Amino acid sequence: MIPPSFEYLTPSKISDAIAMLQKHGEEAKILAGGHSLIPAMRLRLSEPGYLIDISGIQGLDYILEESGQLRIGAMTREASLEESQIVREKYPLLLDTAKMIADPSVRNVATVGGNLAHGDPANDHPATMLALGANVVVEGPNGSREIGIDDFFPDFFTTALEPEEILTEIRIPSPPSGSGGAYLKIERKVGDYAAAAVACQLNIDSGGSIQKIGIGLTNVGSTPIRASSAEQLLQGKNPDENMIAEAGRLSAADSEPMEDLRGSAEYKRALVNELTQRAIKLSLQRAEGSR
Amino acid sequence: MSKHTVTIDINGTTVTKEVDSRMLLVHFLREELQMTGTHIGCDTSSCGACTVLMDGRSVKSCTVYTVQANGRSVKTIEGMESGGALHPLQESFHEEHGLQCGFCTPGMIMRATEFLEKNPNPSEEEIRWGISGNLCRCTGYVNIVKAIQNAAEKMQKEVA
Numbered sequence A: 001m002i003p004p005s006f007e008y009l010t011p012s013k014i015s016d017a018i019a020m021l022q023k024h025g026e027e028a029k030i031l032a033g034g035h036s037l038i039p040a041m042r043l044r045l046s047e048p049g050y051l052i053d054i055s056g057i058q059g060l061d062y063i064l065e066e067s068g069q070l071r072i073g074a075m076t077r078e079a080s081l082e083e084s085q086i087v088r089e090k091y092p093l094l095l096d097t098a099k100m101i102a103d104p105s106v107r108n109v110a111t112v113g114g115n116l117a118h119g120d121p122a123n124d125h126p127a128t129m130l131a132l133g134a135n136v137v138v139e140g141p142n143g144s145r146e147i148g149i150d151d152f153f154p155d156f157f158t159t160a161l162e163p164e165e166i167l168t169e170i171r172i173p174s175p176p177s178g179s180g181g182a183y184l185k186i187e188r189k190v191g192d193y194a195a196a197a198v199a200c201q202l203n204i205d206s207g208g209s210i211q212k213i214g215i216g217l218t219n220v221g222s223t224p225i226r227a228s229s230a231e232q233l234l235q236g237k238n239p240d241e242n243m244i245a246e247a248g249r250l251s252a253a254d255s256e257p258m259e260d261l262r263g264s265a266e267y268k269r270a271l272v273n274e275l276t277q278r279a280i281k282l283s284l285q286r287a288e289g290s291r
Numbered sequence B: 001m002s003k004h005t006v007t008i009d010i011n012g013t014t015v016t017k018e019v020d021s022r023m024l025l026v027h028f029l030r031e032e033l034q035m036t037g038t039h040i041g042c043d044t045s046s047c048g049a050c051t052v053l054m055d056g057r058s059v060k061s062c063t064v065y066t067v068q069a070n071g072r073s074v075k076t077i078e079g080m081e082s083g084g085a086l087h088p089l090q091e092s093f094h095e096e097h098g099l100q101c102g103f104c105t106p107g108m109i110m111r112a113t114e115f116l117e118k119n120p121n122p123s124e125e126e127i128r129w130g131i132s133g134n135l136c137r138c139t140g141y142v143n144i145v146k147a148i149q150n151a152a153e154k155m156q157k158e159v160a
Helices: A014-027 A037-042 A078-083 A085-090 A092-100 A112-117 A125-132 A228-234 A241-254 A265-289 B025-032 B088-095 B105-118 B124-130 B141-159
Strands: A007-009 A028-031 A050-053 A063-066 A069-073 A135-140 A143-148 A166-173 A179-187 A194-204 A210-218 B003-010 B013-020 B051-054 B057-060 B073-075
Touching: A014 A028, A014 A050, A014 A135, A014 A166, A063 A085, A069 A085, A078 A092, A078 A112, A085 A092, A092 A125, A092 A179, A092 A194, A112 A125, A112 A166, A125 A166, A125 A179, A125 A194, A125 A210, A179 A265, A194 A265, A210 A228, A210 A241, A210 A265, A228 A241, A241 A265, B013 B025, B025 B051, B051 B105, B057 B105, B088 B105, B088 B141, B105 B124, B105 B141, B124 B141
Parallel strands: A007 A050, A028 A050, B003 B073
Antiparallel strands: A063 A069, A069 A166, A135 A143, A135 A166, A179 A194, A194 A210, B003 B013, B051 B057, B051 B073
16 A cells, blocks of 8 residues: 655745645645545555655644633644643543544654644544634745634535635633543544544533633534534533433434444434433533632 | 754664655654654554654654654664563563554554653553553553563662
8 A cells, every 4th residue: 555656845925835735736635644645645545746744843732721711722632631640630621532533653753733733533633623613823925814614514525615715823712710521432442533422511610600611523424513403402401311302312312423434323323212211411521629 | 955964873873865745754764764663553643653763752654754763862672672571561572462463562662662751550440541542453451461560560660
């Protein structure tokens, strides 16, 4: 499995990388961690003529919290999320997700930006970012713009990135006190894509009512899916067991899984139902604990 | 065909060579440098047989282009012994029979090297989680875990 030949380019500035994208157009691909792209090239599913390696560009690898936002540089390795003190303390959903992506050696290389920019509905961060209500910052020839995560995945393996744009940062609103989140994934083995996975992030007031909730679903549709019906049901409520069960059913109804080697569509819907309930309960528990 | 000159520190020796951009690090090690200790298993970053350390972190060398390692340091199983003395991990894999066919062993040891550096006194569960990206087709995990535990103890004593 030898990958096709390509020209290897090493910009040292984002503006250089953008100029390379402008010059080579759709023949060029950005190389970040490469842990989706290189296997795809080896399988000849992807045959870019130019790889633009952005690992040499300074200032794309950081996790910092300021002005009410967690900012994650696009080249931040998944392992850095696991090791980050701020993520460990305040972002249990991100921590859960980072631990479930691939395996430790892959996480040493794979990047958060790449996980989103690849546009794969089977990747784990898209659902997480839906639940967290993140924004994606991209830079192109005309400067930078922010894209809401709900608009970032318009179609199967498609993102809102223009061919000449590069994803540079992910911005996540800092959770207020009384927040909790969780990512629950069923995989056949470590390193496999999810048969189904559910991300939940919520915030409760002192009475236990849900002020804000986000639920994202992994690998049960042609794009990452927001479980809007379940979110709407729980908004403003102090849910009991029955309501959480109903949220699970609504979430399963919002999913659009296809049968594949990981199971039937029916099985995956059942997973979404159950995982949604568990993710909500664990998020509530964590929210209580964060008070 | 795009050619590039790379300079990589391999087990403490600086190596400069011209490579095709598409040459994977594992092929560079095995075919250009004849260092066949690093194995090729699944070829798709699932099995971990090709694990090496790049700048001290375990990576699957079947999924890294050699040009990406330019200017970095790479450590392979060949760099583990020093002056004829085995590394404590190598000793422990020997003593605890942490290998059957041996195919996964170099990757296991390289992965365990970074793991023990970060977590010098791990529990059994942490070890299992730590090597979850390395497969042993002989399923000899019990002794692999024991070997890593044993190495951790040896290395702790060395530090003390």
